[in-house]
Amino acid sequence: MAYDLEVANVSKRYGDRSSGLLAVSDVSLSVRKGEFVSVIGPSGCGKSTLFGIIGGLIGDYDGEVRVGGQSHVGTHRDIGIVFQEESTLPWRSVLANVALPLEIQGMPRAEREELARHYIDLVGLTGFETSKPAALSGGMRQRTAIARTLAFKPRVLLMDEPFGALDEQTRLLLGDRVLAIHTELQQTTLLITHNITEAVQLSDRVVVMSYRPGRILKVIDIDLPRPRSSESITDERFGRYVAEIWGDLRAEASRGMQEGERKRA
Numbered sequence: 510m511a512y513d514l515e516v517a518n519v520s521k522r523y524g525d526r527s528s529g530l531l532a533v534s535d536v537s538l539s540v541r542k543g544e545f546v547s548v549i550g551p552s553g554c555g556k557s558t559l560f561g562i563i564g565g566l567i568g569d570y571d572g573e574v575r576v577g578g579q580s581h582v583g584t585h586r587d588i589g590i591v592f593q594e595e596s597t598l599p600w601r602s603v604l605a606n607v608a609l610p611l612e613i614q615g616m617p618r619a620e621r622e623e624l625a626r627h628y629i630d631l632v633g634l635t636g637f638e639t640s641k642p643a644a645l646s647g648g649m650r651q652r653t654a655i656a657r658t659l660a661f662k663p664r665v666l667l668m669d670e671p672f673g674a675l676d677e678q679t680r681l682l683l684g685d686r687v688l689a690i691h692t693e694l695q696q697t698t699l700l701i702t703h704n705i706t707e708a709v710q711l712s713d714r715v716v717v718m719s720y721r722p723g724r725i726l727k728v729i730d731i732d733l734p735r736p737r738s739s740e741s742i743t744d745e746r747f748g749r750y751v752a753e754i755w756g757d758l759r760a761e762a763s764r765g766m767q768e769g770e771r772k773r774a
């Protein structure tokens with residue numbers, strides 16, 4: 510089986526080796542070429558830690574991350590990252606933002622702008638090429654960031670709560686856009702999220718993590734037909750998946766909440 514991304518027995522402890530905080534414990538997951546997988550878990554389960562490890566931003570962990578079958582440490586050209594917080598450059602237009610990684614690669618201007626326009630169109634921002642990020646909504650800025658990452662043609666797209674700061678309706682509509690992009694590009698994607706609806710709407714598989722230390726509780730195949738859209742949420746099976754995942758997450762989320770309350774008391 511060809512996997513674009515493999516995470517093998519990854520554990521991460523912050524601080525001292527023996528007494529430090531175990532944030533992620535023995536996590537293994539694989540993402541096939543073209544597959545869309547979400548990792549979901551309660552706050553504090555180590556999602557961002559796992560994201561940082563896969564993206565090469567966090568080191569000093571046990572286990573292995575493989576991209577295209579090759580073990581790797583540190584940032585990797587084949588992993589394109591979309592961050593939770595906004596990462597567009599405010600002084601650059603949408604076109605110049607999306608073309609930036611191609612510019613750094615040394616691609617000639619005409620070629621990079623043509624490619625950038627293609628990805629701008631794909632994320633639904635045609636007509637906004639010359640706009641600066643400040644003139645766009647939060648959702649449009651995140652779409653610019655997604656186009657910029659896709660333009661680089663990474664083997665794996667890694668996204669950490671890319672719509673976390675947006676309202677629910679915008680999230681659903683952006684989900685539609687992500688689905689359309691996935692249909693067109695068949696982009697291998699790992700999404701880190703705490704939003705159950707988003708995970709079910711977008712994914713082929715959902716990996717459910719426990720509260721600290723983050724372990725994999727369950728992997729759920731989302732057997733909903735593709736192409737999907739936000740209308741899929743009215744499908745009766747959609748509701749069953751959401752209920753199943755919430756059932757698994759509820760105990761973990763309340764464990765996290767109780768621990769937080771004990772600390773405050």
Ligand SMILES: Nc1ncnc2c1ncn2[C@@H]1O[C@H](COP(=O)(O)OP(=O)(O)OP(=O)(O)O)[C@@H](O)[C@H]1O
Nearest residue numbers: 523530532551552553554555556557558559703721
């Ligand atoms: N640099 C760090 N040093 C020490 N502890 C850390 C560090 N980063 C994270 N942690 C701890 O590791 C645990 C997992 O954190 P992480 O941010 O990965 O979880 P998360 O699931 O992404 O949480 P959230 O959804 O709230 O962002 C938490 O208890 C956190 O306090």
